[in-house]
Amino acid sequence: MRSEELGETLLPKRLALPIFASDPLSSVAYATQEILLVLTVGGTAFLYLTPWVAAGVVALMAVVVMSYRQVVHAYPSGGGSYEVVSTNLGARSGLVVAASLLVDYVMTVAVSVASGVDNIISALPGLADHRVLMAVGFVALLAAVNLRGVRESGNAFAAPTYLFIAGIVLMVATGLVRTAFGHTPVASSAAYGIVPVDGKDTLAGLGLLLLGLRAFASGCTALTGVEAISNGVPAFRRPKSRNAATTMAVMGLTAVVMFVGITALALITKIHITDDACRLTGFPGDCHTAPQQTVIAQLAAAIFGGDHSVLFYYIQTVTALVLILAANTAFNGFPLLASILAEHRYLPRQLHTRGDRLAYSNGIIALAVVAGGLLWLYGANVTSLIHLYILGVFTSFTLSQIGMVKHWNGLLANETDASVRHAAHRSRVINGFGAVTTALVLVIVLLTKFTQGAWLAVLAAIVLFAMMRGIRRHYDGVAEELAVDDPHAESVRPSRVHGVVLVSKVHKPTLRALGYAQAFRPDSLEALTVEVEKEATEELERQWESLGVQVPLKVLDSPYREIAKPVVGYVREYRRTNPRDAVAVFIPEYVVGHWWEHVLHNQSALWLKSRLLFTPGVMVISVPWQLSSSSRADHPARRAPGAVRRGEPTARSEHEKLPAPENVRRS
Template identity: 50%
Template sequence: MRSDSMGRQLLPKRIALPIFASDALSSVAYAPDEILLTLALAGSLAALNSVWVGVAVAAVLAVVVISYRQTVHAYPSGGGDYEVVSTNLGKTWGLVVASALLVDYILTVAVSVSSGAAYITTALPSLAGHEAIIAVTLIVILATLNLRGTREAGGAFAIPTYLYMGAIALMVVVGVIEWVTGNLGAAPTAHYDLVATGGHEEGLVGLAGAFLLMRAFSSGCAALTGVEAISNGVPMLRRPKSRNAATTLALLGTIAATMMLSVLVLARQTGVKIVENPASQLTLNGQPAPADLQIAPAISQIASAVFGAGSVFFFIITAVTGLILVLAANTAFNGFPTLASVLSRDAFLPRQMYRRGDRLSYSNGIIVLSAAAIVLVLGFNAQVSRLIQLYVVGVFISFTLSQLGMIRHWNRILRTRQSGEQRGRVLRSRAVNVIGFMMTGLVLIIVFITKFAHGAWITLVMILVVFLIQQGIHRHYETIRSQLRVDDWTAKRTLPTRVRALILVSNFSRPSMRAVAVARASQPSAIELVSVVADETEERRIRSEWEESGIPIRLTLLSSPYRNVIQVILQYVRTRRKRSPSEMLVIYMPQFLVRHWWENALHNQMALRLRRALLGVPGVVITVVPWKLGEDAEVEGHQLVNDPFKRPTTIPSPSSDTLVGPETVEE
């Protein structure tokens, strides 16, 4: 796609919502499960508090959405939290936020596709045990679709996302009607009783109960992941970009909070129970539940209670829920490459991440994200309960620092002269961010306390590693920039006093003759042939060929009894450089090209290895002279090149030191 086609790739709100909101909307499929799973450790009475935990999560979500609506107006360039924090708190803290977001995006893909794989195996039990392979396959499919371009991917993902919202809305409406009329069925696990695990026999009473409640709250806060993606994707929306982004954020927050609370209410009314170990946590008529009891996700159990197990609507809801869990990863496929391009622009990631691919998508960012997510999926065997523990840390680090950055932003504006109405608006905006900072900071502390031992420390290590890598990349680019900068233009324009040409040859074949012709045509001050010999037989052969050719150029033979060709040439070149540091040294290397790629395996690739070694010698110019097999007429073409032995009158004679006999230099 042409670069000027970028305008046609901008997203309207109806496409931006499923692209950027799919992560937050999909959290409805697993955030309630994580709340119920955690509270189940304290028994049946504790599980009844799931709705109140959901209300607390919804309150945090509302504050975060409102604060990000302000962010997209204040910083619409697409840097999101990274730009907010870098501008107001400094580059180091901005890099911390960027590292946290990059890790969070990778975890988003891993968690989403793993959850989708779990739903697929629920609908198709024969695939149980192959969740990791299914998840990897889904990542490859998503990457391929996104490489086709943002608009194309958005069109492909919009319909399933809207089907998911419609299916959940239908289930909630029908479920509420059945509840009000007294016709609501029971979930498949409603007949089981929850048994409190060791240390939680007293329920939510005491310090252990409070800790468990905080842990359930921190798990439910996974519903907030993906909110920040819109602030990174503002440039991808149609104009007016900031207003469209703010509208999309409002829709996202309203839909996600409503769906999550509705699922928790219906889960309580239908008796849904989510446990990790059925044999020890569930009993039926006083007897432990079977160890192989399959515990379906909350939405599947609610759909079974509302529509009946095996009904058409049950399968539709299960299918679209599994699909949206997979498509939730698409939020990361838009957020990660965009953020990576901003970091690449600021020299914190490789330059390749900045440029768009053939389809105007950030192809390199998509590929890196896919590879990292596949490593996580395989490392954790696509187990959502293990991956989810790593999930919330990074996003709440970025939330908290972003709120603090916005407070600094408003404080700076308040120091300027403003009217009374403008000042009041800024004070209200700052109040929102102050509340947001306190709430997200509290959640971050709770996450650290409750999840550190359960795997959150792995996320912190990942963030630290990404942070150090970015700092190392930045130092590398700064070093390169300082060394490439020209301080004295006059000195850099000065031509060398002499140019010495070295032609590396192993024999006097056609490729070597072509290199001789090219070197002589460049008219150096001095020129010599250089060849490495391992024994007397090889020395006599090369001397004989040189004498037979009649080339009026001095031949230098380098003795290498240990057959170390590369080291011998490097030593000779370095010696030449030390002997005449003001002299330009140009090395001509004939390169033999085969007609088919597989024929390269039949040759030792010495020229390639030697060229790589010579690149490390400062002050040396390397000229590669290719000669392709079977294309003599096309390669040679002119009489000057065909006859390197005849000295053309237009080329002056080289210096006298090139017209002497052969010389052998011992290693």
């Protein structure tokens, strides 16, 4: 796609919802389960806390959605939390947010895909042994689809997201209607007893409070990905801010309805699920190897008449699909944020470049590689990965809300219009409340998850923060070093140019390099060879003389059979004695057609170039010689349409002037 076609990739709200909101929408599939896994450490005694924990999650979702709607309107250029914090709290705070979000985007991919694989295994237990392979394969598939472009990924992912929403709403409605008419569905695990973890069934006071807070922290996984819409405002159609804010409101309302419905039905059907199946009394099969069914799977089986019904497989299919596709939120957010950071010189510039399909290809590939490695390292286990999750989200939530409060303070200090001031006051209250709330949740998450693995996410964010600071220092240092202070002094010509042609044998590549060097018309020119074997050097000198080559041949002695060191030493000595001269070193190189031929050729040339490039005042010039195998890579069938190989006849007359290529604007 041409750069001018970027506008055609802008998204309507119906496609923006599955692209940017699939993560928070799909997280309802495991948020309730994570709450239950924590509360059942005390057996069934503390399940009565579930509604209160869920209510806290819903209230927090409402606060965060309202807060980020203010961000969307105030900062429509994208960048989300990073831009808000960088603008209002400074570059260092912005980097803290950026590092936290990048880590959390990686975790979003890992957790979403692992949870999706869990739901597949719930329907097809025989696939349990292939968990990791399936997870890594899905990450590769997501990356491939996203490399096709934002709009294409939206078209591919829209249907599963809407089918998931419809399926969950149907399941919740059916379950509640059955309950209202006295036909309460019962989960298959309701008959299992739960053995409490030693000492956990008698928790009271502070211990009970900490257990509830830990369950709340786990349930807050339902909020992951909420900020992705604020990062992707530029991808929306006009009016961008209004469309993004509307999409965020729809996302929040839909997620809350599904989360509340699933949690209510989990309590009604008496689902029993634990972090260790061996604590379930009456559990069929080997508790060490047999997987537990997920909460969604148990609900679908209980409500739709067993785990062999059509609707059960429908729910499991769309849930697995949307959980895997939820990683698409990160595949859009991570490359976009990385592109902004690269533009600000905090990440390598390659991450700012769009690919052929106008997607940030390098960012997509980097995310896929890191997330795939994490899934392989943790065996695609949701319980292990979940502890590394959501810490970064609430770091960015908190700092962005503080930044928005400062933004509104600055606006109120200069604004005189009464209606604008009223709106700013209202927004400041929303963001201020959001800052306090998310800060408290951040503390809770940090306290309850740090020792269970969240310290790794903290460490990764710290390392990423330090790395980005180092990259910025490097780019700043290079820019300062390359800045032109005195154009006349910087563009001064060398006094003389001394040409050196490296020679190993007298053959066609050598003679071409000599001819090319002579065409440069250096002030002086010589050929240079290194004597590794005396007989070979003597033969080379005889051939040189017999051919009548007018360029003098100089032989460097190498008692230790090295090639690069004598050449580099000779060139550096010349530069030391002639500091105002430039040295042009011509190196004959083979052009090969197969990857394995690179191992057989050009190794000495590559090593020489790598050494000579560190020598000031030395220009290294490769003179290619195409071997016959290289011509196969230029076969007419492999060339772009309209391309003409050198020497091929064309249909144009000899005197007809060729038009300038389309990409040439001036000459």
